[in-house]
Amino acid sequence: MDIDAVPSAAGLVVRVGETRIDAAIAIEFKEAIRGLAEGRAGPVILDLSRVNFLDSSGLGAVVAVMKLLGTDRQLQLAGLTPPVAKVFRLTRMDRIFTILDEAPTLKAAG
Amino acid sequence: MVLRAPSATAGNVERTATDGFGARGGDDRHARIFRRFRASDMETRATLTAVCDSLRRRGMGEDDLSSAELILAEVLNNVVEHAYAYGEGWIEMEINLRRDAMACIVRDQGHAMPGNTPPAPGPMRLEPPDNLPEGGFGWHIIRCLTSGLNFRRDGEHNELRFVMPLSDGD
Numbered sequence: 001m002d003i004d005a006v007p008s009a010a011g012l013v014v015r016v017g018e019t020r021i022d023a024a025i026a027i028e029f030k031e032a033i034r035g036l037a038e039g040r041a042g043p044v045i046l047d048l049s050r051v052n053f054l055d056s057s058g059l060g061a062v063v064a065v066m067k068l069l070g071t072d073r074q075l076q077l078a079g080l081t082p083p084v085a086k087v088f089r090l091t092r093m094d095r096i097f098t099i100l101d102e103a104p105t106l107k108a109a110g
Numbered sequence: 111m112v113l114r115a116p117s118a119t120a121g122n123v124e125r126t127a128t129d130g131f132g133a134r135g136g137d138d139r140h141a142r143i144f145r146r147f148r149a150s151d152m153e154t155r156a157t158l159t160a161v162c163d164s165l166r167r168r169g170m171g172e173d174d175l176s177s178a179e180l181i182l183a184e185v186l187n188n189v190v191e192h193a194y195a196y197g198e199g200w201i202e203m204e205i206n207l208r209r210d211a212m213a214c215i216v217r218d219q220g221h222a223m224p225g226n227t228p229p230a231p232g233p234m235r236l237e238p239p240d241n242l243p244e245g246g247f248g249w250h251i252i253r254c255l256t257s258g259l260n261f262r263r264d265g266e267h268n269e270l271r272f273v274m275p276l277s278d279g280d
Contacts, residue, residue: 020155022151022154022155022183023151023154023183023190023191024151024152024154024155053158053176053179053180053183055180055183055187055248055251056184056187056245056246056247056251057187060243060244060245061244063242063243063244064244066242067242067244082172082173082176083176083179083180086177086180087180090250090251090255091247091250096242
């Protein structure tokens with residue numbers, strides 16, 4: 001799973017390197033983010049700018065991530081490509097998530 | 111469409127034909143794409159990628175392509191997850207690309223669809239964060255983007271047909 005997490009002033013930026021979040025990968029995706037986000041506090045920004053395909057499995061995984069973060073930690077989505085934005089729009093899930101045009105700029109060095 | 115017996119050389123087969131004798135003449139967007147593959151998430155992924163490449167080469171625009179891929183993914187995921195929940199089998203997919211629409215037929219040999227009719231979910235009910243659904247979006251998406259959705263059980267086979275209208279331009 002091509003994914004990493006970088007802290008930023010705005011929250012933990014989870015950068016998804018996979019180009020597809022689909023049935024083949026949805027569970028692994030959710031578990032990877034669980035691992036990256038646990039033990040921390042604060043918002044999580046999911047950078048999906050490299051994802052050009054997401055189906056209902058992928059959507060379900062994103063919802064599952066929101067739930068596993070709990071009500072104290074906000075999940076924001078950034079960099080939705082047109083095909084991905086379409087799925088959120090069709091399902092009206094674009095009203096549930098905060099959607100950013102871009103992920104926050106990350107400072108150099110950790 | 112004839113469901114061919116499994117061939118010894120398994121694998122993800124594509125056959126395409128361009129019908130150069132379309133009703134309005136000479137439009138090479140009239141095409142038929144046929145694929146046969148084993149039902150699995152990885153095979154679905156490979157099939158979708160290849161089919162989209164074929165459709166793109168035949169002039170389908172990016173917005174229509176993303177809708178086509180999404181519809182096909184939802185339909186195929188449903189076959190893999192439900193029709194073949196307890197076993198394995200083949201999926202056959204035929205795509206007929208016309209000037210104004212893409213018509214598809216998906217056949218499998220898995221379990222019948224409950225009630226012999228595809229789900230028609232009502233409006234998505236989106237409840238407070240801890241009660242959001244994680245599933246059930248698939249048929250909603252399919253119904254949003256297609257017309258003529260039709261399912262029939264034919265002996266040992268499921269057959270799902272639908273049409274995706276193409277947008278103007280591109």
